[in-house]
Amino acid sequence: MSEPAFPFQVNSQANSNVAASVVAPTVGIQASRGLDQHWDFWVARLALVGASVVLCYSLSPFGFHGLPAAGLGFLVAMVILLAELRLRRAEISGLMGGTVGAVLGLLSALLITLVVSRTSEPEPTKSFFEFTSLFALGYLGLVVGSRKGSHLPIRNIPLPGSVEIPLAGQSPMKLLDTSVLIDGRIADVCETHFLDGTLGVPRFVLHELQLVADSADALKRQRGRRGLEVLQRMQKMRGLEIRVLEEDISGCSGVDQRLMELARRTSSKIVTTDYNLNKVARVQGISVLNVNELANAMKPAVLPGESMRVLILREGKELTQGVAYLDDGTMVVVDGARRLINRTVDILVTSVHQTPAGKMIFGRLDERAEAPATRSAVAAASSSYDSSTPATGTGNGHDRQEPAPRFDVPSRNQFTGNEPT
Numbered sequence: 001m002s003e004p005a006f007p008f009q010v011n012s013q014a015n016s017n018v019a020a021s022v023v024a025p026t027v028g029i030q031a032s033r034g035l036d037q038h039w040d041f042w043v044a045r046l047a048l049v050g051a052s053v054v055l056c057y058s059l060s061p062f063g064f065h066g067l068p069a070a071g072l073g074f075l076v077a078m079v080i081l082l083a084e085l086r087l088r089r090a091e092i093s094g095l096m097g098g099t100v101g102a103v104l105g106l107l108s109a110l111l112i113t114l115v116v117s118r119t120s121e122p123e124p125t126k127s128f129f130e131f132t133s134l135f136a137l138g139y140l141g142l143v144v145g146s147r148k149g150s151h152l153p154i155r156n157i158p159l160p161g162s163v164e165i166p167l168a169g170q171s172p173m174k175l176l177d178t179s180v181l182i183d184g185r186i187a188d189v190c191e192t193h194f195l196d197g198t199l200g201v202p203r204f205v206l207h208e209l210q211l212v213a214d215s216a217d218a219l220k221r222q223r224g225r226r227g228l229e230v231l232q233r234m235q236k237m238r239g240l241e242i243r244v245l246e247e248d249i250s251g252c253s254g255v256d257q258r259l260m261e262l263a264r265r266t267s268s269k270i271v272t273t274d275y276n277l278n279k280v281a282r283v284q285g286i287s288v289l290n291v292n293e294l295a296n297a298m299k300p301a302v303l304p305g306e307s308m309r310v311l312i313l314r315e316g317k318e319l320t321q322g323v324a325y326l327d328d329g330t331m332v333v334v335d336g337a338r339r340l341i342n343r344t345v346d347i348l349v350t351s352v353h354q355t356p357a358g359k360m361i362f363g364r365l366d367e368r369a370e371a372p373a374t375r376s377a378v379a380a381a382s383s384s385y386d387s388s389t390p391a392t393g394t395g396n397g398h399d400r401q402e403p404a405p406r407f408d409v410p411s412r413n414q415f416t417g418n419e420p421t
Contacts, residue, residue: 041143045081048139052077052132061128080136084143101145105137112137171197173243174289175263177272178208178255181227185291186271187234195289199271201231202245202262208255260286296354299328302361306349312337332361340365 056064056073064072112133116126176199180186189195209231213224235242249258249265256277263270269287272278281288302308310324310332322337334347347363354360 044139044143048080048135049074049077051135052080055131055135056128059124059128059131061125076132076136080139083136083140101141101143102138103141104145105139105141106134108141109133109137172287173198173200173266173268174271175200175202175245175259175268176205177259177270177274177277178205178212178227179274179277180271180291181205181209181230182212182223183273183291184226184230185295187230187237189291189294190234190237190240193239195271198241198243199234200243200245200268202247202259204248204255204258206231206244256280260284263287295328296358299330299359302349302352304349304351307346307366308332308349308363309344309346310334311344312340312342314341326361330359330361332363335362335364337365 053070053073056076057066057070060069061072109130113130116129116133119126121129174195174197176186181201186195190199209224209227211224212220213228215221215224231242234240245262247262249261252258252261256274259270259277260281262268263281263286264284269289270277270281271289271291272281273291275292278288278290310326312322312324312334314323315321315338316323316333318335320336320338322334322340324332324334324337326332332347334345335350337345337347346366348366349361349363351362352359353362
């Protein structure tokens with residue numbers, strides 16, 4: 001059965017289903033976690049509504065009694081909650097946490113109480129305004145201050161004696177790039193619990209990964225599917241939070257530009273294996289976690305003069321060099337090992353060079369360990385050569401000895417240039 005002309009079109013629906021399966025559990029988890037994290041706000045809201053109803057029912061402001069007074073208290077509570085929803089979207093940089101917000105609200109309520117106390121309204125009405133301002137402004141200051149205070153650089157405030165207090169739950173988010181998902185090693189890093197906190201996958205990164213999975217090129221299509229599979233694997237890990245971010249950055253054309261802008265706005269770090277993105281982001285002051293740099297840092301340290309045993313695999317660029325590789329992929333260039341290809345030899349490290357692509361080790365043969373092996377190899381080569389040399393026969397079954405070549409020894413005058421006399 002022949003393969004369809006456009007296999008990527010056949011599998012695009014499957015890739016879309018995989019991408020949807022990546023997003024759907026994340027949205028459900030985010031919703032459940034959102035309810036778990038904000039249950040205290042719902043309790044505060046219910047307490048506010050109950051307190052407002054009981055207060056108006058007992059004080060009977062504006063001549064209202066019974067159920068009309070309770071309805072007035074419920075209406076006041078709804079107005080306060082609507083004000084909270086509006087102020088929650090506002091950018092307030094003057095409040096530094098819920099404590100500061102609550103204090104400011106109480107101070108404002110105190111000022112209103114002083115003004116109301118000088119009016120000629122009846123005492124129940126004055127008490128109503130006083131308690132309403134106390135609850136309303138105190139509640140609004142607490143809620144708005146606690147929500148907006150987390151965005152302030154509180155950790156950058158210097159403390160006396162250079163004492164640094166770690167703030168719980170303030171670890172920055174890590175934004176995953178398309179390249180790090182396609183690479184796949186980020187899943188192994190997460191399994192070892194070296195990467196904590198929240199990992200964010202922007203929607204435009206997930207869309208780019210799906211486009212790669214739907215590509216007409218078979219290699220790109222395979223890489224895109226591997227990225228989606230790595231993301232699904234990371235979602236199943238316990239203790240790891242994967243969050244799909246719906247924020248879309250307008251005004252930026254490329255995915256890398258939008259990713260850097262999102263990291264700048266949210267004070268997040270970028271996890272990538274892209275060399276160019278790594279350099280550009282660091283120039284702009286954005287923190288980057290490069291998996292390639294982590295892999296290079298985890299390679300064992302080798303010092304000049306140490307000995308190691310390697311397998312020579314191929315020839316080097318120079319005439320006498322041989323090339324070997326360590327288990328972690330580090331290239332080892334051995335001087336004088338060109339004749340020892342496919343053999344395991346002992347070498348001495350002469351120098352170690354760090355390049356952008358990784359680490360390179362240069363060495364030479366260990367003469368103490370290689371001397372017996374070299375002599376045996378030379379002897380074996382000589383014996384095989386002697387056995388393979390054909391003998392010259394005379395035709396009657398006897399070997400005829402070849403005369404030794406005759407070399408004319410030049411006289412000393414030929415070297416000195418003097419003519420004989």
